[in-house]
Amino acid sequence: MRPMPILKPIRERLLLGPGPSNAPASVLEAMSRPLLGHLDPEFLALVDRVKEGLRTVFSTANPMTLPLSATGSAGMEAAIVNLIEPGDRIVVGVNGVFGGRMAEVARRAGAEVTTVEARWGTALDPQAMAEAIRRVTPRVVSFVHAETSTGVCQPVDDIARSAREAGALVVLDCVTSLAGRPVELDAWGIDAAYSGTQKCLSCSPGLSPVSFSERALERVKTRTRPVQSWYLDLSLLASYFAGAKRVYHHTAPISAIYGLAAGLDRVLEEGLPARFARHTAAGRRLVAGLEPLGFEPLVAETDRLPMLTSVRLPARLRERGEANVRARLLDEFDIEVGGGLGPLAGEIWRIGLMGENARPEVVDRLLEALRKVLA
Amino acid sequence: MRPMPILKPIRERLLLGPGPSNAPASVLEAMSRPLLGHLDPEFLALVDRVKEGLRTVFSTANPMTLPLSATGSAGMEAAIVNLIEPGDRIVVGVNGVFGGRMAEVARRAGAEVTTVEARWGTALDPQAMAEAIRRVTPRVVSFVHAETSTGVCQPVDDIARSAREAGALVVLDCVTSLAGRPVELDAWGIDAAYSGTQKCLSCSPGLSPVSFSERALERVKTRTRPVQSWYLDLSLLASYFAGAKRVYHHTAPISAIYGLAAGLDRVLEEGLPARFARHTAAGRRLVAGLEPLGFEPLVAETDRLPMLTSVRLPARLRERGEANVRARLLDEFDIEVGGGLGPLAGEIWRIGLMGENARPEVVDRLLEALRKVLA
Numbered sequence: 001m002r003p004m005p006i007l008k009p010i011r012e013r014l015l016l017g018p019g020p021s022n023a024p025a026s027v028l029e030a031m032s033r034p035l036l037g038h039l040d041p042e043f044l045a046l047v048d049r050v051k052e053g054l055r056t057v058f059s060t061a062n063p064m065t066l067p068l069s070a071t072g073s074a075g076m077e078a079a080i081v082n083l084i085e086p087g088d089r090i091v092v093g094v095n096g097v098f099g100g101r102m103a104e105v106a107r108r109a110g111a112e113v114t115t116v117e118a119r120w121g122t123a124l125d126p127q128a129m130a131e132a133i134r135r136v137t138p139r140v141v142s143f144v145h146a147e148t149s150t151g152v153c154q155p156v157d158d159i160a161r162s163a164r165e166a167g168a169l170v171v172l173d174c175v176t177s178l179a180g181r182p183v184e185l186d187a188w189g190i191d192a193a194y195s196g197t198q199k200c201l202s203c204s205p206g207l208s209p210v211s212f213s214e215r216a217l218e219r220v221k222t223r224t225r226p227v228q229s230w231y232l233d234l235s236l237l238a239s240y241f242a243g244a245k246r247v248y249h250h251t252a253p254i255s256a257i258y259g260l261a262a263g264l265d266r267v268l269e270e271g272l273p274a275r276f277a278r279h280t281a282a283g284r285r286l287v288a289g290l291e292p293l294g295f296e297p298l299v300a301e302t303d304r305l306p307m308l309t310s311v312r313l314p315a316r317l318r319e320r321g322e323a324n325v326r327a328r329l330l331d332e333f334d335i336e337v338g339g340g341l342g343p344l345a346g347e348i349w350r351i352g353l354m355g356e357n358a359r360p361e362v363v364d365r366l367l368e369a370l371r372k373v374l375a
Numbered sequence: 376m377r378p379m380p381i382l383k384p385i386r387e388r389l390l391l392g393p394g395p396s397n398a399p400a401s402v403l404e405a406m407s408r409p410l411l412g413h414l415d416p417e418f419l420a421l422v423d424r425v426k427e428g429l430r431t432v433f434s435t436a437n438p439m440t441l442p443l444s445a446t447g448s449a450g451m452e453a454a455i456v457n458l459i460e461p462g463d464r465i466v467v468g469v470n471g472v473f474g475g476r477m478a479e480v481a482r483r484a485g486a487e488v489t490t491v492e493a494r495w496g497t498a499l500d501p502q503a504m505a506e507a508i509r510r511v512t513p514r515v516v517s518f519v520h521a522e523t524s525t526g527v528c529q530p531v532d533d534i535a536r537s538a539r540e541a542g543a544l545v546v547l548d549c550v551t552s553l554a555g556r557p558v559e560l561d562a563w564g565i566d567a568a569y570s571g572t573q574k575c576l577s578c579s580p581g582l583s584p585v586s587f588s589e590r591a592l593e594r595v596k597t598r599t600r601p602v603q604s605w606y607l608d609l610s611l612l613a614s615y616f617a618g619a620k621r622v623y624h625h626t627a628p629i630s631a632i633y634g635l636a637a638g639l640d641r642v643l644e645e646g647l648p649a650r651f652a653r654h655t656a657a658g659r660r661l662v663a664g665l666e667p668l669g670f671e672p673l674v675a676e677t678d679r680l681p682m683l684t685s686v687r688l689p690a691r692l693r694e695r696g697e698a699n700v701r702a703r704l705l706d707e708f709d710i711e712v713g714g715g716l717g718p719l720a721g722e723i724w725r726i727g728l729m730g731e732n733a734r735p736e737v738v739d740r741l742l743e744a745l746r747k748v749l750a
Binding site for chain 2: 031034040046071101108109230265
């Protein structure tokens with residue numbers, strides 16, 4: 001008796017939500033290569049090259065730059081739980097879902113959390129962050145570079161400087177920005193950063209590129225209690241991902257790392273400046289095309305991310321039920337766009353033009369479909 | 376300037392270590408399919424089918440049976456941190472690396488840990504476990520079904536019964552056993568179990584199939600403190616993986632889940648009894664072929680796993696340096712076998728015949744290569 005196969009052919013969707021974005025053929029092909037063992041010298045050499053590629057996109061010399069074996073949210077948790085001990089103070093900037101998630105992760109790690117809020121759709125006020133940092137003298141300051149729930153791009157420099165002047169470690173969420181906008185860990189003085197593979201790197205979700213500074217590693221060494229998570233413990237991860245002899249910690253996700261290697265190849269071949277320019281141009285083209293259709297950008301032009309555009313919806317779209325219209329886009333045009341999260345659910349759409357999808361022809365395909373469904 | 380490509384062609388290795396095993400072509404091909412969004416109805420339907428397939432291999436009706444978005448060690452951590460609060464007592468059976476890891480994960484979660492040790496290479500003594508359980512009255516009892524560091528198969532029934540009689544929840548590590556030997560969560564009365572995809576399921580590493588009983592979910596609901604890990608919090612995972620409306624928690628690893636779906640298709644098509652018989656036969660053929668070459672099984676026949684055989688090494692192999700011989704097997708024959716872990720490093724090899732590799736022709740290829748390198 002043969003059961004019904006679980007895996008039927010997969011439709012070709014154009015993924016213009018907040019991630020995953022579409023992966024190029026080279027990334028998909030890479031994931032279908034034969035498996036190697038996680039201690040095979042050939043695989044370890046590949047891991048080394050991936051680490052080198054990640055250092056390039058993160059603009060850092062940090063040796064502890066590696067693909068964590070879980071998604072971006074686990075990268076966030078790794079950054080927090082390695083640097084925080086119960087009772088440590090942390091200042092978290094919150095202007096969307098992911099800042100809020102950082103605060104929650106820190107609370108669960110036993111931190112005393114001070115949040116600095118900004119209205120969703122606006123950037124954090126560096127002055128307000130600086131004041132909180134001076135008042136609280138936290139061990140860690142953490143905030144989001146590219147807030148995936150709102151499409152806001154956060155200037156990093158001033159807040160990072162305030163934090164370092166107060167002797168705090170700086171954690172930066174680069175999930176949506178990495179490989180789509182300049183991320184300058186060393187120039188900004190970031191101590192722990194994390195990202196995801198399924199956004200501007202255009203790989204499949206499943207890995208979280210992370211990077212830790214020497215200062216962060218020093219902090220981990222001087223902890224009085226072990227890191228609460230064995231899986232995310234940086235000193236244990238180092239035994240596999242760094243150091244002269246590679247020792248088993250957990251079994252690395254072989255195929256996902258093949259995919260990331262192929263994705264990084266493509267990023268480095270294009271070159272970061274060209275890639276950033278492509279994202280900027282695509283974002284502008286999208287907003288220019290959406291406004292005549294009655295969509296209104298949530299975020300002021302100066303704070304707007306190019307790879308994720310949040311828009312308030314035209315009345316005639318809301319009347320039809322925004323979720324219904326998204327379902328029609330998916331069913332009839334094979335185009336996915338994202339809805340709002342939290343207080344913005346039902347209020348906005350989030351349209352991603354990430355990695356491979358940051359191209360004028362992609363923008364035009366979406367605009368044409370929107371004109372049809374709104375006709 | 377075109378950088379050197381990170382991803383060169385991958386060699387075809389025969390993976391006879393403790394995992395990953397070789398994935399069949401259908402699994403590799405599945406991972407190269409176009410990406411879907413993690414909230415796409417087509418993908419959510421696939422996740423439902425995967426959950427159903429996992430319930431079959433786990434022999435359980437548990438609704439909370441799902442592929443966790445990280446490797447088996449994170450599955451272990453999920454089982455422990457959801458059921459344990461600081462100060463809770465746990466009894467852990469330790470007869471190898473993975474029992475020891477469970478104890479360490481529990482300590483980091485704040486548990487009062489009592490270990491019951493058995494010599495590596497032997498099974499836990501159910502009587503000793505029962506006595507510790509009566510003495511400690513723990514909230515959780517945890518042990519390993521198939522100890523990947525030694526190749527010991529643990530009878531589950533008696534220990535699980537003792538635990539339940541004492542009102543404890545039972546956690547079982549099924550990383551190496553799942554889909555290669557009967558795993559009977561409901562019949563045994565297991566409350567939390569976890570596995571990996573890269574062993575007898577013959578998929579790529581990166582996901583951890585987990586299953587939680589109603590009793591376990593009840594325990595999570597009555598916790599006084601939130602689960603220390605946001606990423607592994609069962610009640611948050613339930614919002615995406617179960618329930619009527621699927622809500623975003625983290626971005627599911629799309630391609631890895633395609634691969635698991637294809638792997639489960641193949642398991643269910645073969646049928647579990649046939650698959651178990653194939654593993655048993657392959658393990659016997661291997662031991663019968665190894666003994667004349669001077670390898671000596673570490674584990675008594677009654678406690679021996681068929682899919683992972685631990686053997687002490689012949690003198691002429693030790694003389695050449697066991698790591699050198701393994702390197703030769705890899706370089707000249709493209710065959711990977713595993714070394715020992717912890718106190719067994721340098722003492723034993725671990726030879727896996729998992730999933731696709733549990734076949735007589737695979738055994739014979741290894742034996743022939745061994746005869747050549749030992750000649």
